[in-house]
Amino acid sequence: MFSRDTWKEIFDTIRKNKLRTFLTGFTMALGIFIVVILVGFTNGLQNTFEKFFGDDATNTLFVFPGRTSMPYKGYTSNRRIQFDNSDLKDIEENFAMFLDYITPRITRSSLVRYKGESNNYTNRAVAPAHQFSEKTIIMKGRFLNENDINIRAKYAVVGRLVAKDLFKEEDPIGKYITLGDSAFKVIGVFQDDGGDNEERLIYIPYTTRQLIEKGNDKIEQIILGFNPSIGYAGAMALEKNITKLLKEKKFIAREDRSGIFIRNIADELKQNQQFAQVLGFIALFFAIGTIIAGIIGVSNIMIFVVKERTKEIGIRKALGATPRVVISTILLEATTITILSGFSGMLAGVLILQNLEGKLEDYFITNPYIDLGFAVGATLILIIFGSIAGYVPAKRAARIKPIVALRDE
Amino acid sequence: MGSNSLHVLKGINFSVEQGELVAIMGSSGSGKSTLLNILGMLDEADSGIYTLDTVPIIDLNETKAAEYRNKFLGFIFQSFNLINYKSAVENVALPLYYQGKSRKERNATALEYLDRVGLKPWADHLPSELSGGQKQRVAIARAMAADPKVLLADEPTGALDSKTSCEVMDLIQKINDEGNTILVVTHEEDIAHMCKRIVYLKDGVIVEDKKIDQVRASQYV
Numbered sequence: 001m002f003s004r005d006t007w008k009e010i011f012d013t014i015r016k017n018k019l020r021t022f023l024t025g026f027t028m029a030l031g032i033f034i035v036v037i038l039v040g041f042t043n044g045l046q047n048t049f050e051k052f053f054g055d056d057a058t059n060t061l062f063v064f065p066g067r068t069s070m071p072y073k074g075y076t077s078n079r080r081i082q083f084d085n086s087d088l089k090d091i092e093e094n095f096a097m098f099l100d101y102i103t104p105r106i107t108r109s110s111l112v113r114y115k116g117e118s119n120n121y122t123n124r125a126v127a128p129a130h131q132f133s134e135k136t137i138i139m140k141g142r143f144l145n146e147n148d149i150n151i152r153a154k155y156a157v158v159g160r161l162v163a164k165d166l167f168k169e170e171d172p173i174g175k176y177i178t179l180g181d182s183a184f185k186v187i188g189v190f191q192d193d194g195g196d197n198e199e200r201l202i203y204i205p206y207t208t209r210q211l212i213e214k215g216n217d218k219i220e221q222i223i224l225g226f227n228p229s230i231g232y233a234g235a236m237a238l239e240k241n242i243t244k245l246l247k248e249k250k251f252i253a254r255e256d257r258s259g260i261f262i263r264n265i266a267d268e269l270k271q272n273q274q275f276a277q278v279l280g281f282i283a284l285f286f287a288i289g290t291i292i293a294g295i296i297g298v299s300n301i302m303i304f305v306v307k308e309r310t311k312e313i314g315i316r317k318a319l320g321a322t323p324r325v326v327i328s329t330i331l332l333e334a335t336t337i338t339i340l341s342g343f344s345g346m347l348a349g350v351l352i353l354q355n356l357e358g359k360l361e362d363y364f365i366t367n368p369y370i371d372l373g374f375a376v377g378a379t380l381i382l383i384i385f386g387s388i389a390g391y392v393p394a395k396r397a398a399r400i401k402p403i404v405a406l407r408d409e
Numbered sequence: 410m411g412s413n414s415l416h417v418l419k420g421i422n423f424s425v426e427q428g429e430l431v432a433i434m435g436s437s438g439s440g441k442s443t444l445l446n447i448l449g450m451l452d453e454a455d456s457g458i459y460t461l462d463t464v465p466i467i468d469l470n471e472t473k474a475a476e477y478r479n480k481f482l483g484f485i486f487q488s489f490n491l492i493n494y495k496s497a498v499e500n501v502a503l504p505l506y507y508q509g510k511s512r513k514e515r516n517a518t519a520l521e522y523l524d525r526v527g528l529k530p531w532a533d534h535l536p537s538e539l540s541g542g543q544k545q546r547v548a549i550a551r552a553m554a555a556d557p558k559v560l561l562a563d564e565p566t567g568a569l570d571s572k573t574s575c576e577v578m579d580l581i582q583k584i585n586d587e588g589n590t591i592l593v594v595t596h597e598e599d600i601a602h603m604c605k606r607i608v609y610l611k612d613g614v615i616v617e618d619k620k621i622d623q624v625r626a627s628q629y630v
Contacts, residue, residue, distance in 0.1 A: 005512060016494040315490045318451065320479020320507040320555070322472045399471070403451040406490055 010333045020305055021337055027301045028338045028382060029345030031294025035378050036349025036370050038290050042283035044360065044368030049276055051193075051366055059100065060133050061239060062263040063091075063222040063246070072253040081250050081259055085210075085217040091224065094245060098226050098238050101129030104206050104219035110180040112202065114166040121162055123179060123202040125209030133223045134192065136203075141173045141188030144205050152207045156184035159199035160191045179204070182212060232270055239264050287378070294382050299389030302334060306393040313397045314405025323398035327391070334390040335383060342379045350375060417443045418454070419613035425559075425592065430585040430623070432601035433594045435610035441594050442563065444610065448592065449482055449561045450474045462558050479507050483552030487564035489544040491536040497547045498523060498532040504555040522550040526580060542573035549580060553589075560584070560591040566600055572629070578603045579626035599624070 014021050065081035083104070092102050106125040111118060124130070131143045139160060148155050156177060163172045163186075172186045184204060192198035210216050226238055239262050246252075252259035313326055321329075353368045360368065397405065417440040425431055435441045446452035447459065450469060459466040461481055469477070483504075484490075491500045502519035510518070523529050526546040536544055545565060552560055562581065566574035578600060585591050585605075593604055601607050602624045609617040 005506070008512070009506065012499075013494070311490075312492055315492055316503070316507075317475060318449075318478060318484045318490070319504040319551070320475050322475040322507075324472065325475075325507065401451055403446050403449075406486065406488075 006329070006332070010329065010336060013329075013333055014337060020308070024298075024301050024305060024334065024337045025341030027297045028294075028386065029341040029348070031290075031297050032342050032345040032375075032379050032382055033349045035287065035290045035294060035382075036346055036375050037352065039283065039287045039374065039378075040349070040353040040368040040370045041365055042279070042286055043370065044365035046276065046279055046283065047366040047368075048361070048364045049272075049279060059226050059228045059235070060265040061224050061226065061235075061242070062265075063224070063242065064261040064263070065220070066258045066261055068252055068256055069258045070253050070256050072256065073251045075251055081252065083219045083222060085219065087246065087249065088219065088222060090245065090249065091222065091242060095238065095242065098230055098234065100225040100227050101132050102222065102224040103127035103130040103133065105130065105221045105223055106206055106209050106219055107221075108180075108209070112162070112166065113178040114175065117166045119165055121200060121202050123156075123204055125204050125206040127206055129225070130203065130223065132225055134194070134198070136190045136192055139189045139191050140171075141186070143188055143190070144203060148205045149207050152211045153205060154182055154184045154208055155187045155205065157188040157190055157203040158186055159201045160189060161196060161199040162202060163189045180212070235264060236267070287374075291378055291381060294378075295385040295389075298338065298382055298386035302386055302390035303393050305334065306330060306390060306397055310397050310400065310405050314400070314402045317398070317402040318406065323395075326398040327394045330394045331387060331390055335387050338383045338386045342383050346375050346379045416455075417613050418447075421457075421613075421615060423608060423615060423618060425590060427558075427590050428585070428588050429606060430582070430591045430604045431593070432604035432607045433592060433610060434596065434598075434601050434607055436596065438612075439610040440613045441610050445561055445563055445592065445594050448559070449484060450478050475507075479504060479555060481558045483555060483557035483560045485545070485548050485552050485560065485562035485565045487567035489536070489541075489548045489568075491544055491547060491551075493536050496533045496535055497528060497539065497550075500536070500547055501551045501554050504551065508555060519550075519554055522554045523547070525553070526550045540573075541569050542576055545569065545573075545577050546580060549577070549584070553584065558590065560589060562591065562593045564595055565593060566595070566597070574600065575626045575629040579630050582623070582626055 063083075065083050068075070068077050068079045068081065071077045085104075088102060088104055092099065103126050107122060108125070109120055109122050112121045112123075126144070127149060128144045128146060130136070131138075136143065138157075141157070143157055144155060147153075156179060158166075158172060158177075166172070166177065167175065172189055175186050176183045177186060178184075179202065190199075190203075192201075206219065210218065224242075226235055230238065243260055243262060244254075246260050247254060247256070250259065309330065313330075316326055317323075350370060350372070353370060356365075357367050360366075421444060433441045433444060443452065447454050450466060453469065461477075464477075464481075466477065478484075491497075492503070495503070498516065498519045501522055502515040505515040505518055520529060520532060523532050526549055528543060528546055528550070531539060531543060531547075536547070539547065545568075549565075560581075565581070566577055569577060574597075581591060581593070582603060591604075593600070595601055602621060603626050604621070605623050606618070606620045608615055
C-alpha cells in the first residue's frame with residue numbers, strides 16, 4: 001500500500017490533474033487559513049482588552065470625598081467633605097484584616113525645573129503602598145518608603161518621561177529638581193504600562209506635601225487594596241462598611257449618596273470579566289464556525305472529486321483493481337493534497353499573524369496569535385473530516401458494478 | 410434489484426474453445442451485453458455454471474472478481490474507456506500495475522504491445538491527442554497487455570467509421586491468428602462475418618450458433 005510505486009502513481013495523478021488538485025488544495029488551504037486568521041484576530045482582541053484593563057491592580061477601592069446633598073445632625077446640605085490623616089488611620093485599624101495596603105493621594109500640578117529645563121507635571125503625594133495600586137515599576141533607584149513618610153523627606157520618584165525630558169542623557173538619581181518652590185532629591189525613576197500619561201507623573205511623600213501646605217493633615221483620596229481572598233462578595237461588603245464608617249464619622253446622612261464616593265475596581269473587574277468571557281465565547285464560536293465551514297467545504301470538494309472519478313474507477317476495476325486498492329489510492333491521493341495544502345495554509349496564516357504583530361493596534365487587535373497546538377489540531381480535524389468525506393463516496397464508487405461505473409459520463 | 414428484477418437471459422448453453430473468434434449478435438434487448446457482462450465477471454448469473462479455463466466462477470466477491478478480471482480477461486469497449494490524463498503507454502501499463510509488476514517491466518511490456526498495434530511513436534500522447542481508431546488500438550493493446558485468456562469486446566467498432574472499423578477488426582483477427590480467444594459483441598452483420606463463429610441471441614436464448622467462413626478485414630483496409 002505504501003510502496004514507492006504507489007506514491008509515484010499518486011503523485012503522477014496529482015500532477016496530471018492540476019485543476020482537481022488545485023481545487024481540493026485551495027479549499028483546504030483557504031479553510032485552515034481563515035480559521036487561523038480569525039482565531040488569531042479574536043485572540044488579538046482579547047489581548048487588547050486585557051491590556052486596557054489589566055494595567056492597574058484589580059483589588060482596589062478608591063474613596064473620594066464629595067459634597068453632602070441633605071442636612072444631617074445640624075449640618076447644612078452642600079457641605080464639602082474633607083478627609084484627613086485620622087480617616088486613613090481609622091480605616092486601617094477597623095479593617096486591618098481585609099486590607100493589603102492603604103495609601104492617601106494628594107494630586108497637584110507644579111512647575112518642575114532642572115537646570116535649564118522646566119515643565120508642568122502632575123505630582124502625587126502618596127504613601128509607599130501606592131506602588132502596588134498602580135503597578136508602578138521601578139527602573140532605577142527606589143520608590144518611597146515608610147521612613148521618607150516619617151521624616152517628611154523631600155524626595156521625588158519621577159516617571160520615565162519626566163526623566164527623559166528634564167535630564168536627557170544624565171542620570172537623574174541624586175540630582176535635585178525644583179518642584180513648586182521646594183527642592184526635591186530624585187531617588188527613583190519608574191515606568192508604567194498604563195501609557196505615556198502615567199509616565200509623566202512625579203511621586204512625593206504625602207507628609208511632605210502636607211508640610212509644604214502649611215503643615216495641615218488633609219488628604220484628597222484614599223486608595224486601598226483589599227485582600228483578594230475575600231472575593232467579590234467580600235469586596236462589596238468592605239465597600240459598604242467603609243462607607244458606613246466614614247458617613248458616621250463625617251456626619252453624613254445614610255441616604256446621602258453624594259457625600260462619599262467609592263469606586264470599586266472589583267465591581268468593574270466583574271463586568272470586565274463578564275465581557276472577556278463573552279469575548280471568549282465569541283472567539284470559540286468563530287473558531288468552531290470556521291472549522292465547520294472548512295469541513296463542509298473540504299467535504300464538498302471531496303465528494304465532487306470522487307463523483308467525477310466514477311468512470312475512472314470503473315475502468316480501473318475492469319482492469320483488475322480491487323475495491324481496496326481503488327479506495328486507498330483515492331484516499332491517499334486526497335489526504336496527500338489536504339495534508340500538504342492544509343499545513344501550507346496554516347503556515348501562511350501563522351506567518352501573516354506574526355507579520356501583523358503590532359500593526360493592527362489601531363483596530364483593537366494587539367499581537368494576534370494562535371496557539372500552535374490549536375492550529376495543528378484544527379488542521380488535523382479538517383484533514384480527518386476531509387478523508388471521511390472522501391472515504392464514503394469512494395467506498396460507494398468502488399462498490400458500483402464496473403459496468404455501471406463505465407456508463408457514468 | 411429486488412421486485413423489479415427482469416430475467417434477461419433464459420437459459421444459455423454454449424462453450425468456446427481456445428483460439429476461437431466468436432461474434433455474439435442480436436438486436437438490442439436480446440441479452441448480448443448481459444451475457445458479455447457475466448462472462449466478464451462484471452455481473453453475476455442467477456443460476457448456472459460458468460467455467461473459465463477449468464476454474465469455476467462462482468460466489469465471487471468484488472476482490473476475487475477483480476483478481477480474475479486482471480488475470481483472465483481483457484476488455485475492449487465501444488467508448489474506449491482510456492484514462493484521459495494518462496498517456497497511451499501508461500494506459501496500456503495499467504493492468505500490469507494491478508498485477509504488481511515493477512515499473513520498468515510494465516513500461517517495457519506496454520511499449521511492446523503498443524508496437525504491436527502500430528502506435529509506438531504515439532506512446533507519450535494523451536488519449537485526447539489520438540484519433541478514434543488509435544484510441545481503440547491503445548485499448549486493444551491495454552486489453553492484451555496482461556496476457557489474458559479471453560478478450561471481450563463490447564461493440565468495439567460501434568464508435569468508428571467503416572474504414573477504421575475494418576482496421577480494428579483486422580487487428581483483432583491478427584491477434585486471434587496468434588491463438589488468442591476473442592468474443593465480440595456486435596449488431597453489425599459485416600463485423601460479425603469477420604469472426605469465425607456467430608451466436609445469434611434473441612429474447613435471452615440462443616436461436617442460432619454457426620461456424621462461418623471468415624471474411625478477412627485486411628482486404629478492406
